[in-house]
Amino acid sequence: MTSREPSSRKTASRSSIRRGSALSETFPALQEQHLRQTDLEALRPAFSTHKPRILILYGSLREVSYSRLLAHEARRLLERLGSEVRMFEPRGLPLPDEAPASHPKVQELRELSQWSEGQVWVSPERHGAMTGIMKAQIDWIPLSLGSIRPTQGKTLAIMEVSGGSQSFNALNQMRVLGRWMRMITIPNQSSVAKAYQEFDADGRMKLSSYYDRVVDVCEELVKFTLLTRDASAHLTDRYSERKEHADELEMRVHLKSI
Template sequence: MEYLNGEKFNLVPEGLKTSEHKPRILVLYGSLRERSFSRLLAEEAGRILEHMGAEVKFYNPDGLPTYDYDRSLEHPKVQELRELSLWSEGQVWSSPELHGNMSGLMKTQIDWIPLSIGAVRPTQGRTLALLQVSGGSQSFNAVNNMRVLGRWMRMITIPNQSSVAKAYQEFEEDGSMKASNFRDRVVDVMEELMRFTYLTRDHAKFLVNRYSERKAKS
């Protein structure tokens, strides 16, 4: 059986002139468990994005230090994360919901990505899609709280989002996601992310050009 039933996605409006390189998407996940469902969901999202024509990179948060700017700024895992964020044109954040929020590991990754490094902006103007998994009934606390962070980081957080309930039931032994309405929703979210990325990536600097900042420099 063909992947996604061989669907050919129409992601770019007819006549739109856009950069020819593949959209660059960074995927973050918020758990280090051996069978982490937020990681499996992130990997499924990555496969879908690659099927749609994106270049996808994953950041492995294993070894990332707790946020401590003075002591750990030069840590290799911190620098790797920041470089990947600069490389990206869009991002996917996938977290488990813990105590009604994103995981601490997810928040640590986000904390280490600054709003700006001098004149360089690792997140501003980039697109963002949000995913979460839950062990019980469907909830949206993690994605809603990540949405607040995306807004604060001046990212273009797409309207659609996905929450996978009882995630332990939704993945095959090989880690792939079972065909279901949950999986269809993930496809919808990735399709929307790709479209927003195509529409905005060549205009990111224009979109974050602000009067107050120009005034401060004058």
């Protein structure tokens, strides 16, 4: 019995150390020199006075395309709300990896994405998902071009049309992609069910709760864009990236000194 006591005390001591470490107020894994407190001034810069720059992408090539009609409805509303809006025509855009990035349509898309401060993605739902045409456009926009990230910190609104009952599958996928592209995806969204019933002979959206939600989304996008565009650099300034860049710099300096 006596011979077991030292071992028991040792085990208890180790357990006590582990519990104490877990409750410690120190930060052994943190590199303090790369941690920055939130800069309230950087979060509240003077507002830019130019019109919010919004890019609209839609995911259909059909002659009668309800996603295109919805995209134009959003364009009109955004312009009415004081935005400068451009739409990308996906016809002629090659499949990802089918052509080099120097392809004119790819260059056009990337330049528009870089120009924009906010975006609207409008896709039909096909087989329970966004269309390949919608996904191809997103896939052609890289996460980074050298030191430039074409979508990081930009706002995003998402909309979908479907031929049947209301669904949110395409919206859910686009919301995931928006996060992956490091965009600020606004909380509101629009799903237009039985879209063939929601537009008149002139291609204009009829009065309905669906239309009201589209207005809601456009209003919210403009507000979020105005609120975040001037603070975007501070909002997307990350500890992990500052630490990584410092490590890369140290390595380059070390190599030059050899």
